[in-house]
């Protein structure tokens with residue numbers, strides 16, 4: 437029998453509870469309560485022993501008590517291990533990282549911000565996601581310039597190098613695609629995105645990116661830190677429209693066509709370090 441304990445909410449007397457429960461201490465001190473039995477595992481033996489003593493077990497859904505995190509495959513080798521947990525602990529990942537207003541933008545008839553023609557802008561992540569991703573890239577440290585024979589190279593680290601390629605593919609498919617397909621009709625298929633990298637701009641290293649087209653049908657450009665606080669200058673300029681987005685917001689995504697009309701450049705950073713995550717999507 438499947439028990440829907442959330443509607444209606446209430447307290448349910450159940451014969452068996454496993455994995456996690458709250459127990460009154462005096463019950464554990466009761467010498468009649470046992471965990472061992474010839475035919476049952478310890479949890480079932482415990483429940484059977486409670487039943488024999490007329491001690492009831494309950495599931496209580498009157499309140500939200502929180503949620504459990506699966507630690508079965510928790511890898512401790514990263515700076516921010518939770519970034520790697522989207523498959524195992526999706527609910528926890530969403531609570532921790534997804535922007536509180538993201539779901540508003542999924543509602544029908546919601547119009548996306550459009551700072552330049554056909555350049556869309558929406559919040560996806562909390563700042564925490566961005567700080568942790570930058571920390572992961574900096575801890576890895578293998579920044580390269582001009583990998584993949586890129587004629588317009590940035591100083592970057594590919595997401596695969598920091599073990600986050602699959603996580604990012606999932607973000608593109610499950611969180612970004614619903615918004616993409618809302619504005620670019622016909623692009624509903626799983627995004628194909630071989631090029632996804634954290635880009636770093638610094639005045640003394642690479643400060644800007646010259647005008648170019650991307651090798652992408654559409655480009656996803658996520659701001660990983662704060663304009664005017666972490667750096668000065670920077671931003672993306674769309675040359676055909678003489679239109680720039682310079683007040684980019686941490687955790688917000690810019691999405692724009694990669695070719696033809698959207699010839700663009702990365703504007704010079706004059707102070708500090710600007711980080712973005714750029715994805716070239718060619719469905």
Ligand SMILES: O=C(O)CCC(=O)C(=O)O
Pocket residue numbers: 590635645650657671672700701702703712714
């Ligand atoms: O700096 C920017 O916002 C633009 C980055 C960009 O155009 C690219 O990486 O292809």
Ligand SMILES: [Fe+2]
Pocket residue numbers: 648649650655700
């Ligand atoms: Fe670009």
